[in-house]
Amino acid sequence: MAERTGYPDGAPCWVELATPDAAAVSGFYAGLFGWTCQDQGEEFGHYTMCSLDGRAVAAISPAQGAPPAGAPSSYWSVYLATSDVDAGAATVEANGGKLLAPPMDVPGFGRFAYATDPTGAAFGLWQAGPFSGAQLHDEPGALCWSEVTTTDGAAADTFYRALFGYEQEQTGDGAAFDYTVWRIGGTEVCGRLQMDENWAGIAPHWMAYFAVPDCDAAVRRVTELGGALGYGPFDTPHGRMAVVSDPAGAHFTLCRRPG
Template structure:
């Protein structure tokens, strides 16, 4: 079990789901990952915390705008959400949700990078972020899909200080971003094989014990398979969507990857 009590600035620290069907999402993800989904009460607008082994691992919330498609949002820890907002807009990002306080928890904001991929920042108060990572059923990786990788490198380096390192992965160059020698996130360029209507986006990955079995379970719970289980250098991964259409990744990491 990899427990977390805090995150250094520039580290992905949380993910949450925006969906038109919170009840359906709670059933799907609790069935898939074994999460205990807890309603935070009317003062939090129907937001629910998902726990695994007694620790928070993700959030679920209703869409505030009916035009927003179901999606997972990745959040990066920052010291000051207002300062981060200035840095993000100066680097060409767009503000979707201005910095706002979450009572008793912290301060958050949501943005889009210059290509349109949405992400959030989290200024911790009493709540630091995910209390469990890299274990089966918990967040283990965040990955940007974009048609403009060079612009993304410049943007995320300017905003979070992430340093890119490229490596060949099939016919594409995969980028791993690091900060102070620690891997933070990844980036995969979107080529002509991607449907033009699919926008740039961040994809959250959850660790699993068996990628094939998890994909079968997701399909049995009403999910759809976008990328079937596939071997990659770090393990075996797949991309699926929940019944409402929100995409996420799952990966069974090789033992040497988690040592």
């Protein structure tokens, strides 16, 4: 298993679902990915930790207040690792982003902030304490990729490069398909997709990809559990994928890795 005990600055390290009814969708994800979903109780705002074989992979949280501008009432958030969340928050504001939640401690876990980039995509910053983030990566049922999907690819590239110093490479043609892969120390960690006219009405956002052993079977399971297929399945050089949503409308991508 691809177990993780830490993440370099700028790497997606945690994903969290905000939803109006955490208890209801917990069953969906348990049925789809085999997660064990444990409500942490009223003391922790009924935050639900999701795990595979005892290893934390994600969380489900009751939605608090209004969602980010343009976001549905239920949505996945991607958190990027940082060794200094306060410095990261200052960099966000200095480069045209907006803090939605200033840096604050999560006792016994770490420190976080939540923000939007200049294009409107919301994301989190996570500074590890005892908890560094997802303990599995790129395994069935765990996060395997993340990307910011935006209306202004150049602005997003500039903002996140200022935040984390990503090495960014255009892997599309820059026109019909505008995609940049972001690396840290030569290792691919996440990416950026420029939306075109086919994305009309969809707000900029970070997309979470979860690995599955069989994409087509996983799509069937999504619909059996009350979710919906948005697009796909389709083949790419990086695997077979499908964009789906849970019963509350939160979108995410299923990915069967090649090989």
